[in-house]
Amino acid sequence: MAGQTLRVKELRPVFTAEQIAGRVQELAEMIDARFGQEPLVAVCVLKGGFVFFSDLVRCLRNPRLELDFVRLASYGKSEVSSGHVHFGKDVEIELCDKHVLVVEDIVDSGRSMRFLLDQFAARKPRSLSLAALVSKRERREANVVVDFAGFDLQQGFIVGYGLDYAEQYRALPGIYEIIPE
Ligand code: IMP
Ligand code: MG
16 A cells, blocks of 8 residues: 555445454453463553553453553554564553563554564563454564454455554544555
């Protein structure tokens, strides 16, 4: 998808709000089954992860859950992240000896998550895992295991439920594929 000049012909429904809610509840049950009542830090990857994160953490039953936020940035403006990912904002909570669950909207090339997981692994968490609402396979370059994957998607650029195209469409309750003109 080239630059910001793309004209959108249609938003084609991919996942409804109801489908997403059902899947988020299932993921929360898997995460609770994995961590029980052990100290768990859920880390939201801003901005795209914020809707998924807020729904997911409210389904979790872990009484020792802590929440924190990171913002990742990559040099360059294209939708394919460049190799140079860095922190725009780091977490504030100590991760050492805690279970850490990264919560991301979508894993595409995998470069952003490879960077974040490597950074966090160096802080010696008790465990480190990744929840992503969507795992998109087509352009995967980095080796990233999505421990809790909501939906698999082969291809296409999607928006809604936190995901944007040029900062638009994040607030849509469902997920849609952008069909260009
Ligand atoms: P990656 O580093 O290539 O895995 O890219 C990750 C980031 O690119 C995601 O966190 C999203 O912000 C963005 N991204 C990748 N694919 C899509 C998409 O289909 N819609 C919206 N954003 C996307
Ligand atoms: Mg993201």
